[in-house]
Amino acid sequence: MAAAEKALWFIESHYSEELSLGRIAEVAGVSPFHLARLFQAMTGCSVVRYLRARRMTEAARRLAGGAPDILEVALSSGYGSHEAFTRAFGEQFGMSPASVRERGSVAGLALLEPWRTADGASVTLAEPRLARDGTRFIAGLACRYTPDTTQGIPAQWQRLMLHHAAALPKRRTAFGVFCNSDDEASFEYIAGVDVPGFGGLDPALGTLRLPAREYVVATHHGHISAIRRTWQAFVGDWLPRSGLRVADAPDFEKYSADFDDAGGIGDVEIWLPLQT
Template identity: 50%
Template sequence: MLQWRRPTQPDGYPRVSIVAKALWYIETRYVDPALSLDDVAAACDASRFHLTRAFGVATGRSLMRYLRARRLTQAAQALAGGAPDILAVALEAGYGSHEAFTRAFRGQFGVTPETVRARGHCGGLELVPALRLDRGGELPLAAPRLIGRPAFTVAGLSERYTHETAAGIPAQWQRLAGHVPDASVTYGVCEDADGGAFDYTCGVEATGAVPAPLTAIRIPAQRYAVFFHPGHISAIRMTWRAIFDRWLPASGLRATGGPEFERYDERFDAATGHGGVEIWIPVSLDDEDRVCA
């Protein structure tokens, strides 16, 4: 069993929020076309992986898509105000050419920059306002168990999501039920992917050949912080948010970026969504805080 000493927080846990820091940093600097994910992560004293996960589960958006949307919103407002030089607006928004800016602008709003400038207003555009982190929905979080687990394999169905499209995960579980109807323990495995996306595999532990259309994912031997989400499954994102946005920054531990997973055992009732779910986060411990019992 692994134990650690959580660093003392002057204001007391759980008031630390790296997402609130990230939002403030973005809002004060997003007009800088050179602002990058690395810059925001460094300002929050977090890894790219940790910040990306925390931001996604707290806001339902990927950080870089939010940053681009904020820049394009500012650009739309400038154009509606009569900005005479579209290329200058494009450069200020971080685009190196009129063409690249137009593609991004049309993708965001469905119209060209010229159209918005000619209209002289932003009516009908889905502008992205500055996000404010709602602290009213914070969830109490029990201390996790810290344990090691050997490598194992999960066989299941895999899909790629962004934080904006993650609402499709329950339907993925419904599809899995047709392949493993009697499983007593199932897993939902999250792996980081490019561009703020993530791969989600729902499945069961496997020891032999994996039949089509299931795919196999190998989970390496790792140390984990194991949390328990006691509420309805529809609120599990609140627990993920509490872990990445509040618990990890205050813990003195570091998320390694390896596969994380939800573990659904006999306590969970798939028919009602009640019963609770374990969340396993791979972590590393600083040498001075590590005690092996």
């Protein structure tokens, strides 16, 4: 996995934290000097400028959606004070956070969407296995995507941990569920955990019941930012040759217990439902 791609993933999934070029470079496995050159060549802007623009973009969306506390938005955007956040926000968009919240829209703002990296080289897929899974109840944060906007998923996980973690059971297995697709190829993605049931949960959380059924399972090894390539090898190459038929039902990614959400390293299983 290219260093710049690792850096992009880390920024997208940790932009609310206090990040420095040195910390991002450490995760990417290169020196700050080399990361700066690689990042500029790939995105056309510096690491610091990209990080600030992404923070401001997500903050603007929250404010336009009616976030009641500007200081909380500032803190979750990596700023230590209302004043510092307001100054940076004004430099980015030419208006104050309060103005964006009052008008309730991001129309006309120079938003920066997550940079989409190249697909890169294919991966060698370990032989998938057949498995049966029992009924599961999934609760988490639900968002809708198209195949061209999935780069927003790391930020969705971050929002779940920042704003909804207290409402979820501790030490549960993490799942990323793809469901509710339409004829335009858009789909709903639920970043969540398995729960005993839906009673008593925060009503702001999305929920989904996965009935017991048969699946075919492949495992992604390595950095999470390369999982798209494992999906391509599994669904685009191995599955058509397998003779198996996938059902029109939710599929999901299941994160291993030792998955490192800070570094993005660890095994992730991809579960595809089979026709019976």
